[in-house]
Amino acid sequence: MFSPPPALEAGPDDDQLLRVSLGPQHPSTHGVFRMNVVLDGETVVSLKPVFGYLHRNHEKIAESVTYLSSMPYTDRLDYICPLTNNWAYASAVEKLAGVEVPERAEYMRVILGELTRLINHTAFAGFILGDMGAWGSALMYAFREREKILDLFEDVTGARMMSNFMRFGGCRNDLPAGWVDKVSILVDEYGPFLDEMEKFLLGNEILLVRTRDVGQLPKETLINGGITGPMLRAAGVNYDIRKADPYGIYDRFSFRIPLGEKGDCYDRIMIRFLEMRESLKILRQALDQIPEGPFINPKAKIRNFKPPVGEVYARIEGPKGELGFHLISDGTVNPFRYRIRPPSFINLTLLEDMCLGLDLADVVIILGSIDIVLGEVDR
């Protein structure tokens, strides 16, 4: 049963408390989201998230269309990083149907996936500054670099953001001629950009004061809450699916998992910068090693694709955390059940625990440091 969110007019018993409807309400920030916050002066007493404004019925639609037709809908989940969403869904269906992926396609997926991680973390660095009130420079620098990667995506997939590129058993088309060289140039230029960005942001006293020791939670709470991704690693828990449960060809690359110490907002920003550097390492290795060959398994079926009866859960390490797809097949062209485990949504569940007792201004930074995209939260 749908129960309406608590009305703002229903005032608290204590008339010293103040109810505020807070939240990023503009689609260009994090999405459309609302928090019903009860404040005692500046201090947060209670915080109840209200979401669903961007609900698109993705899971139910997927049960009524064919397996392939769900692929473009996964682009719209986390619209900052569509290619990792494609990858997670494709790997779930491949596991279900037992389709092999050729070598070249695996390398293409790693390259595109790591570029997506760069996009996500770069955009995060811009957005978190926007949340602190520095709306402008940092976001523009981040988006300038993001646009270069998006141009590369357009050359390959045909669209900047709505890529719809991965297929069951490979990728849709081959890399265009000269694309690998273009990525190599970008990877070489990205290190200096990260240096510049770190100089620009991470020594800034205002940022230090506002993010240090804000929004900490004990490791146990984070693990019990199912938090994954950079949020968990910032608290010092060594858990990255690329290492813990290697998928694709990640076991071939040498890279390290950066870990934080405290798990406050500063660690969460820092960890993303360090992860970008590790992504650059993976990209360099993948660009050197990428072999020639088919980009899609020639036995893979495009039309009238019917996987055998079964149930799978496949997960990948998305830029925001563990992104998983749970599929149940009854042997027809449509999935019987299609369920997503979105990292943004699960990471958001501990928002209230992080915010209680802090100031109203800290809530905005904590929400920014979780790095949510409402397209994925609401689905």
Add this chain to the structure above:
Amino acid sequence: MNNSSIELPAKINRLPAPPKSGRWIMPGLGLFQGLMVAGRNMVESYYKKERMTTIQYPEQRAPISPNFRNFPFLCYDKEPVAGLRCTACSICENECPPKCIYIVLDRDENGKSLKRPKVFDIDISVCMNCGICAEVCPFDSIYMDGEYELSNDDRFGGLLLGLDRLSKSAEYHMQLRPEEATAVLARRKADEEKKAAAQAAKEAKAKADKEAKEKAAAEAQAATEQKGDSV
């Protein structure tokens, strides 16, 4: 979880924390560094070529990538609408994720399929530019267009593309994506030749069969005649 596969994690290189007294050793140094970065970026944006990215749009246009896709179009070889490659098989209609394609098969007065569409509508206000229709088409008929200036003052009729607005020639496709179009044309030509060869072989075989039959019949007749003669 296999612990042996996990490498030693890299520790965050944290900046020294401010003293408990709250006084910084050099307050504002980080801010100043950041300002320098911003200042350099601002100055560079006035003279560096790669920073001046604005394109004066209606007069200048950025080149579009060969893989760029927007909305679908239907390909014909010789004459528009009547000469479409489309056979109204409805595969694209079934695979279309937002179900924006509507096809009615053309039939003659006896109800026999003419293998061409009577109605083929694509509502581009619903279309999500995914390109799946082009991918699944087995008849090389539907492709993704690169046209992006589609603003219209009619919300409904103007965005519902019918057969007349969807039909575009094979030359247009060649111009848009030369590589793909060349491959498709070569394959179609090979297919046609194969088909023609198969047809010819079939005809030849039919002819040979017919001749053999005639010969056999003639022989049989001759035999009966001979028999009759001998009797």
